[in-house]
Amino acid sequence: MTTTHRLFAPAIGRRTFALLGGAAALSSLAQRPTLAVAAVPDDATRLHVRPARVPLAGAGHPDTLMWTYDSIVPGSVRRVRQGVPFQAVVENGLAEDTTVHWHGMRLPNAMDGVPGLTQPPIPPGGQFTYAFTPQDAGTFWYHPHANGLEQIGRGLAGVLIVEEAEPPPFDRELVWALSDRQLTEDAQIAPGFGNRMSAMMAGRIGNVVTINGRIPDRVAVRAGERVRLRLANMSVARTMALRFEGHRPVVVAYDGQPCDGSVKNLGHYAASWSAWWPKRPSSTAALT
Ligand SMILES: [Cu+2]
Numbered sequence: 001m002t003t004t005h006r007l008f009a010p011a012i013g014r015r016t017f018a019l020l021g022g023a024a025a026l027s028s029l030a031q032r033p034t035l036a037v038a039a040v041p042d043d044a045t046r047l048h049v050r051p052a053r054v055p056l057a058g059a060g061h062p063d064t065l066m067w068t069y070d071s072i073v074p075g076s077v078r079r080v081r082q083g084v085p086f087q088a089v090v091e092n093g094l095a096e097d098t099t100v101h102w103h104g105m106r107l108p109n110a111m112d113g114v115p116g117l118t119q120p121p122i123p124p125g126g127q128f129t130y131a132f133t134p135q136d137a138g139t140f141w142y143h144p145h146a147n148g149l150e151q152i153g154r155g156l157a158g159v160l161i162v163e164e165a166e167p168p169p170f171d172r173e174l175v176w177a178l179s180d181r182q183l184t185e186d187a188q189i190a191p192g193f194g195n196r197m198s199a200m201m202a203g204r205i206g207n208v209v210t211i212n213g214r215i216p217d218r219v220a221v222r223a224g225e226r227v228r229l230r231l232a233n234m235s236v237a238r239t240m241a242l243r244f245e246g247h248r249p250v251v252v253a254y255d256g257q258p259c260d261g262s263v264k265n266l267g268h269y270a271a272s273w274s275a276w277w278p279k280r281p282s283s284t285a286a287l288t
Contacts, residue, residue, distance in 0.1 A: 044129070045078060045086070046070075047100065049122075049144075049156065050093030057187040057208070058215060064187050066155035067094060073213040074177040074234065075142070075158025082137045082162050088130045090122060094151075097121035100130060101145040102160060104256050107132035113145045121146050137164035138256025139230040141177070149236050150193040153182070153204060155213075157234040162256070170228040177213070179234040180206030203237025 052071035053063035069075030080086045092098050099121055101113035111132045115121035122128045140160040144151040159177050182190040182204060198204045208215060221227060229249070233240045253259060 045088040047075065047088055047090045048093060049090060049098055054155070054213065056181065056210065056213060056215075057183065061187040064181075064183070064189060066189060067151060068155050069158050073155040074179070075156070077159045077161060077175055078142070079161045079163060080134055082134055082164055085131065085133045089127055090130065091127045092122040092124055095124050097123055097146045098144045098151060098156070099128070099146050100142050102130070102132070102140060102142050104138075104140045105132070105160070105162075106135045115146045134162040136256050137162045138253055139175075139232060140256055141232045141234060143234065149204065152234065153193060153236045154189050159230070159232050161230065168228075168252070169226070171222075171226045173228040173230065174219070175230045175232075176211050177232050177234055178209070178211060178240050179213075180209045180238045182206045183208050198237075205238050206235065209238075 047069050048071070050068060050071065051065060052068045053065050054068065054071070054073045056064040056066070056073070066073050078088075088100070090098075090100050097115060099113040099115045099119060102111070109118050111130050112118045113130070119128065138161075140162065141157055142160050143157040157177070157179070159175055161175070183206070184190050192198075193204065195204070210216070231242075251259060
């Protein structure tokens with residue numbers, strides 16, 4: 001039996017979005033060939049930081065001009081292996097400095113991406129090579145640490161998955177990169193990142209919530225299916241409170257660390273969960 005579940009009422013328009021398809025598409029993009037440049041190993045991942053127009057709001061709305069990794073939002077899901085060296089060459093195509101911070105990862109200080117502290121910022125047109133060996137398996141994410149609120153708010157973020165040597169058994173894996181955007185009527189990122197009022201209040205809370213860069217609609221799960229759900233909250237200020245009505249998810253890891261399932265809320269910047277759907281689904285699942 002396949003049951004279709006409504007996630008929430010989107011703020012702009014409606015569209016059917018296959019979350020599994022979205023995650024698969026992101027994975028395949030991560031595999032695309034890299035440019036050949038001297039002194040860069042063949043197996044290095046490249047991240048091109050650049051403005052691009054992306055179909056955030058969906059049919060009937062103009063594409064949204066965002067700041068992207070490789071012209072997609074969020075950046076592609078990067079999969080690396082615990083204990084296996086990882087390299088990423090970041091090329092800055094923005095008109096301002098940037099860096100990449102690997103959120104939640106234990107790594108050498110020089111690779112932590114804090115401009116002026118652990119590295120010089122990557123200037124417009126410049127590049128920087130990050131290299132480290134992931135020590136912990138889990139769900140992490142990457143984002144700039146330069147002008148972070150605006151650069152993340154304009155789209156720069158992606159999921160980094162460190163695969164364990166022996167993954168637990170599951171039927172299917174879903175990756176949900178959660179975010180929110182402050183959009184104008186014509187589906188563009190609203191200016192005013194330095195707004196004093198929002199800085200004094202809760203921060204910049206968007207008027208549109210997205211999963212994997214799209215306004216979500218429905219996701220189908222089978223009765224009794226064991227789904228490994230990887231969650232990352234990439235919004236700059238919004239606390240995501242997830243409700244799975246009729247389901248009984250079990251939290252198996254938090255911020256990349258295995259846990260006993262007692263964690264109740266996915267808070268701001270609490271990046272990583274994995275969860276099972278071990279029981280029969282019923283009629284609704286809600287994200288609020
Ligand atoms: Cu972070």
